[in-house]
Structure formats: C-alpha cells, structure tokens
Amino acid sequence: MKIKEITALPFPIIVTEEDGLIKDYNHNAQQVLQTIARGEHLTKLVKTIYESKSYQLVSYKGKNYLLLSKTEDTEIFYMLFNGDDHYNLMEKLKELDKSNRELDAIIENSYDGIYITDRDGMTLKTNSAIERITGIPKHYYVGKNINELIRRGILKASVTPRVVETRDTVSLVQKNHNQKETLLTGSPIFNEEGEIEKVVTNIRDLSDLNKLTEQLNKAQKLNEKYKHELEKLKAHTRQDPHIILNSKKMQELFTIAERLANVDTTVLILGETGVGKDVFARHLYRVSNRYDQGKFIKVNCGAIPKDLLESELFGYEAGAFSGANRSGKPGMFELADQGILFLDEVGELPLALQVKLLRVLQEKEIQRVGGTKMKKVNVRVVAATNQDLKQMVRDGEFREDLYYRLHVVPVSIPPLRERRDDILPLVQYFIDQNNQKYEISKSFDRDLKEFCYHYHWPGNVRELSNLVERLMLTVPTKVLKRKDLPDEYHTKEEQVTMTIVDDQPQPKIKKLKEAVEDAEAETLRQAAQTWKTTYEIAKQLETSQATVVRKLKKYHISFE
Template structure:
C-alpha cells in the first residue's frame, strides 16, 4: 500500500541503506533510470555524478545526461535514508548560479581585503557594514571596531573629523575631501554612492588614501630621480623614447592618454588641432610634440598668437613681406613665421581669431605647401608642420559662417581635446606640490599648504585652469607671512565663493527650488558637453535620465 502511495507522488523518490544500497524507488524516478529496476544497486552505480551540499542534506546528482536535486532525510523507523527530489534544469541552473555567486563574493572580499587603500562601506543610514585591514594601518583601530557603528558616533568620538558619507547623501554624487585623522596623518577620502534600481542610494563606498605616506614617498622618489636624471634623459634619448616635459604633471588617465597620443603623432606631419579652455596647457603640449620629433633637430618651434596681433599686421607676421612692399617696410624685406618655421613646427595659437580673409590665404599655404611674401613675386616652397590651438568651438563658428569649413577640416586632422583642470582631480594636488616647490625655490620661501587649503584646491572650479592655479600659488607665497597656508589666506574673491550661485529672488517651494537648480546645472552642461553621453558621465547619472530631464525642462543640445 505504501509503495502504491509513493508511486503516485509527483516527484522522484527512493530509499537507500546507510551503505548506499537502493532498497526502493518510485515510478517517477524509474522514468529517468537506465533500466526498469534499480533495487539492490549502489547509488554510485546508478548516478553518474553525486555531489553532497550543505553537509550532505542536499544532493546534486545526474543520470542519463539529466541533472537532479535531492533532499536527504532519515527514515523514522530504520537506519535507511529517504531521497526526495526532481529532475529540473531550472533547479540545476539555480545551483550553478549559487556557486558562481559564492565564487564572486569570495573574489570581491579578496579584492577589498587586499586593497592598499582603506575601504569603508556603509548603508544609507551611515552604519558601517564592511571595511578592510588597511583601515587599521591608517587609523590604528581594528577593522572589527567599525562594523555596526554609525558615522555620527565616530565623529562624536573624534575618530573622524569630517564625514564624506553625509556629503555623498546630500549631493547624491561622488565627493572627495582632504583631512587629517586623529593620528595626524593627511588622508584623501573619496565617497561614491551606490544606487538601487529605483535610483535611491542604498550604500556609500569610501576610499581612504594616505597622502602623508604618498608625500613622503614622492619626496624620496624625487631625491632619487635627481641623482640619476642626467643619465636617464641620455638613455631615453638614445632609445628614441620621450621624457615628460619639465613642469607637466601627468597623473590622471585623461592626460596620460593625451600625451601618449602626442607621442604617437610626434614624428608624422599630420596637422594637430588642440581644443581646450585657456590655461589648460595647449602650448606646453605643442612644444612637447615638437621636442619629441625629428623636426627639433632640423628646424625651430615658432609660436604666434593669432588673437594678440592686429588683423592688419597679422598677415605680414605670418607670410612676411618683400622690400618696399608698403610704406615703412624694411627695404630688405622680412621673413614671416612660416619661413622661420621651415623644417620645424609653426604653432598657431588661438587660430579661431583669424579673420576670414586670412583664413583663405592660410588654407592656400597648407594646400600648396608654399608661401608668397606680401609684395613678393616668387613663391617659396616650405616644409612646415602646423599645430593649431583654440579655446573656441570651431564647429559652431563654421555653422555661423565665422570660420571656413574647408580650413577647419584641414586643421582637424588629429584633434586633441584637453580637459579642464576641474575634470582632472588626480592632477590637482601633485600640481599644487609642484608649484609650491617652484615658487619656494624662486623666492627663497618655505610655504606649505594645510589640509583645509588642499581641500579648497581639490574642489574649486578653476576657470583659469593650470595657469590660474600657478598664479594663485605664486600670489600666496609672495604676500602671506605665515609658512603654513590656510583657506583664510586666500584672496577675498576666492573666499567668497567657489561655485556659481543660483539667484532666488522670491519665495518658492523646496521642490521648485530643486528643479530650478537642476535646470541650471543642465543648462551649464549643455554649453560644456557635445552630447548626452558626456553629460551623463559628468553629472554621474545615466544617459536616459539626461534625455528625460532635458525633455522635462524643454532644453535642447543646440541651446
């Protein structure tokens, strides 16, 4: 009777002795077996694989090419075992996914634990859920102490001075700050939000980097490099490789890619067009390309700022003039910049300022590779490589008829876009250290930046980019009496505000104020970026979200 009842069950079942000998199997199980009866056979002779999980309570087996999951239970009235299960590909896939998830978790735990930087993970309420051993090196406190602690409690006890977690929750984006911990070590904290599928913050991952150690290593490395610098340059020259230009800090990935590109095109004659705001280092990059090319041994590097010379004089500066070409002209004539740059490089800075009439003549020189002086009768063949730079949007100028389209495409052979300093966070503090070093040496001073000032340097928008940073540091070194420089030593215009304020002149709801700020940020992003993908990356959100927000506020890319 019991056998008849078990045969009616909708799942596979069999009973086996403690030694693994099958005593009974129901009809459902026999459908998957190699023969009509498996009674008396050993489990391992029937199933081609037999893997015990969860201490033997769950079995993953296979027979006739089909997988099965069994649950193992003890018989109530004997020493036999009852195996209940089902042949299901879905269950098998679930087991495989579970194994893969466990493997990934082990790998993730290993990555976090072996990170040299401290990693500190909290939930949305600021409660610590995970950290690694590196935090013990940075704070001297065992990592287990932090688990379950709220950030607010750590602040009250003085273990943390500032909370990057609170700033991330407030701004809903990645936030960095520089601070000294209670051991007196200078650290850089970078917090990144973790969003769920609803766009809500469910956790914050904070990376803690020891700047004191980095500064000590950097000083030691500098001393070592000074000892071998002469030999290194000579070896690199003999190998035909490049040495980074003096004063250029290349720490961020974006600048590394730019200088790697510059190296690859240094010894070809393709025209390079550099795009970027004022002060980003376009002229330094142009000179770098020249110094790492064969042309540096054959010709000169000639620079002309097309926006600094009056239009009526610019033509003669570029192309030169013959003797007596116009009233007041030198009787012997004068070579232009193109002639002076023969076999070398001509750097046309602010090329977007060229008048249309001169654009036509420049295009002809590029196409025909020859120049004719003003008042001259004989063209001169030239071998000049052009590098152009501008802080203007040439594509937009072409659309407005302010710049010739054919000249644009002649110049835009190898475009290199140099990002703003505010977009190169990894370069800011190394640049700060470099310029303090330069200015202290130049003016025989011993000025250093405190953590609060370094924090300002990291977060200021730097509209003047690297040039503004260098000028500000020179100003601080010259006019401040104290050696330890703080934010209160900054000029008034820097202390007042580091961000553009949104003007509110009337009462409104908090929702309306938030939408006003959101719309303003999108308008600024539209001016700076050329597509919604770049906007999404800069604003730390998804491209579909940007598209939806633009539609909401009736904003378009060409605004």
C-alpha cells in the first residue's frame, strides 16, 4: 500500500516508521485524533490498554479504539476502529476469569468434598477434600464416568442418576470403601433451555460429626451426673439456698431427714398449712439414692376431684371409661417408680381409695383402672396432712390400718411462730427472690422486719411469702415500711406483742385452734340454715363435699 493511497480509504489510517514515529495519516485519522502530528511517537499520542501481535486496544481522550496493524517494508500501517465493544468484552472476560479463580479457590478449600459431573456422569472436577475422605487422589476421578468408578469399587453409589431422573436435589447416607460414613447431596445445574447440564455433589464426612455428637452426649451426661451429685452434696451439707435452717428445731428435723433418706419406710409429715411440708419431702428425696434413680412426683389429694383421683394415682387401661386415652395412661405410682410419691393432704383421700393405697403400701403393686393385671412398683410413699388423722380414725373418716401404715415415722414441722430464728432469713430470701424475678430493687426497713419477726403468722411460710411479694409489687417506694402493711395486718399489731415475750405473763386469750374451730362451727351453722345439701355448701365455701360432711359431723350440726 502506497502512502498516497491512504487518503482515499474511508476509515482512519496512520503510517509509522518501524520505531513508531508517525510518518503520515489521512483526513479520517485527523478527525478522530485531533492532536496527531507527523514526527510524533504513536505511544505518546494514545495509551495502550492491551497489545497482541495482530492488534492493540488503545485509548485517546477517554475513548477506546482498536488498532489493526500491517507491516510493509519499513513502514507500519495502522487502521483505527471503535474499540468500545472490544473493551467491554475484555472487561467481562477479566470479571469471568476472576470469578473462575474465586470459584476454584472456594471449591478447592471447601472442607466437604465437591464432585462435579455432566448429566451423563462424566467427572469434570473435584477438590482435594475428596482425597481426605476417600484416600484416593482427586486427579484419579477426573475424566472417568461414575458407573466405571462404581464397578471398580471406588464409589459405593452415586446420586447423579437420581438427580437427573428427579430433576431435584437428592441426598443419601452411605459408607465409602474406607468405611467412613458420608452424606452425599447432589444438586442439578440447568442451562438456558431448562435442561440439566451438570450435577454438583457435596460429600460430607460424618465420622467427625458423629464423634463430636458422641462426645457432646457424654459431656451432657457427665454434667447431669455432677449436677445430681452437687445437689445431693448441697442437701447433705445444708447448703441448698432454697432451704432456711437457722432454727434449732428445723436443723434437727432435717438431720432426721438425712437419717431416713436411704430407708424405704413410709414417712408422715404433719403440720399446719404453709409450714413447708413439701420442702421437707423434696429434701428427703434430694439426699436419698432415689434421686438418681427416679422422679419426685407430688399429688395434692385435695385438689383433684374424687372421681378422677383413682385414675390419676393408678392410671387406666385403654377404653377404661368414656373419654379415656386410646392407649391408656400411666398413673402417678408408675411415674414415680424408683422414686418418691408425695401424697399431700392425704386426709382428703376417699375411703374407697384408701383401701387401694393400703394394698400398694403392703404389696408394692398396683392395678390400673379397667385393668386385670397387677404391676410391681418400687415407690417410696411420703404423705403429708394438716388434719388430725387420729381423730378422723375415731370419726370413721380414715381407715385405722392405713393410718398405722402411714404413721411409721411421723415428722411434725413446727409452725413459723415456734421457730422465729427462721423468719428474718426467710424474709430476706423472699426479698431477693422477688427482686430477681421482677427485676426490681427493694428492701424492708428495720421496723417492718421487726414486725415480721414478732407477728404470729397463722398462714406460716406461705403467708409470709405472699405478704412479701404483695408489698414489693404494690408499694412504689424502694424501702418498704411498717405503714405500708395492708389494713388487716395493722389491726393485728397489738396481738403481735402479746405473742413474743417469753418470760412475761401474757393476756388470757383463746388458743388459736379453739378460735379457728369456733369460727368454723359458726360458719357451718349459717351455711346449714341457708343451703339444703352438703354439695351446695361445699361449692359456696370452696371446699370438698367430704370435708363438709366431716365437719358437720364433728360439730354436731344438722340441716333444719
């Protein structure tokens, strides 16, 4: 090509010497490269972005151009074209190359094995983790069909055919030839036409996970064992924070509990309502060997309707009665097997059930409601009552033989007024408990604590607990005082001082039991005049019908 011929060409042309100095150019080149001049070096005119043997990608004033070159003798002819498309293509290739490198790094560094095949099962790629899991170098798999590898025994099975068949993710667990348990999860890769192009299989070695799970289970079991031992140790050393034992009487009682802990004799806990009979029963359980063998099951005999009490205690067979569970239900005795069954308010047991309870205590076996077979149970029974069982025996309301079976080791919990050394520690315990429970910060002043110490507490620990919680929730001030007491406690303040002086003569007043009985008898007389049946009286007075019958008989009250 002659230099003079370039002026006739319809696209930009630049002619340079071999050393790159611009020798000539046409009008089209001058329109694109306005600052072009003869004798100037081409590399100073344009910035090279990319260069190969046949072309260059250059930029001039922010625009991209493609330079195609041809050498003739000592001259180089450059044809100039728009390079934006080529530049964009190169940028995409760079991004794609970067993504491929990142993807390769992710696949290679994955802890799980990655196995990629085409839809026909030909292995395309895998990573180094496959060597750790199978013991076979990764390059051995590449280029081989999975069916061939299965025939050779290298693979046990493959999810690829099932993924292609179902067009969905498929998982299976198998042991490989190294006897390692592995989880294989194959996922399909679709092309633009919606056809499966590749299958990516994730291979996870479950042996390490199984070992960790086993170690965790062992650690949890060991933790539970240590927890049980610590609870027993705390109970034996009286370090249980939920038990207050400042008074000598309570210390002696809980010492008795430790002596009785590992003998299976029946214990009858006596005491007024709210003294903590259930706390003593739970302590007896915690310090016994049964703590590690069975559960502590509590049954309030007065809170369960008498027609349901039998099925609750002894369980029932399928179809024993209308509405019964189809598969039957175990009773409390079965649930407490190897443990302790705590029968609270045992005096409320109907006479018919007392016979069955006696049989369990004597024979150590139960029979479900609707059942025909006897079942052996190993249960220690601890009973509690605030009633006079001996008087109930005389009144014919409690079986004498059951009374003596329960009364093997009677333990009487003294009322709070007879163990005043426990009152202030209990007050502080309930304050701390409620502060934590309700996320508050309150306290009692000295005068209010003195009131608590001197008050006679007819409701015992339960009344004390309720009063502390009531004051902390209803009084807005942080320091609670005696004036914050409810009205019913203000009217009794004078009685308080009469009960606390040990060596001084006290006023001549009725004993609390006599006062309670007088009030009880008067209430029942009024009720007998108002209502006509014991069921109505029981409903209105919110107590059991059996209790109403017993009390009417006790006070010789009849319907008019």
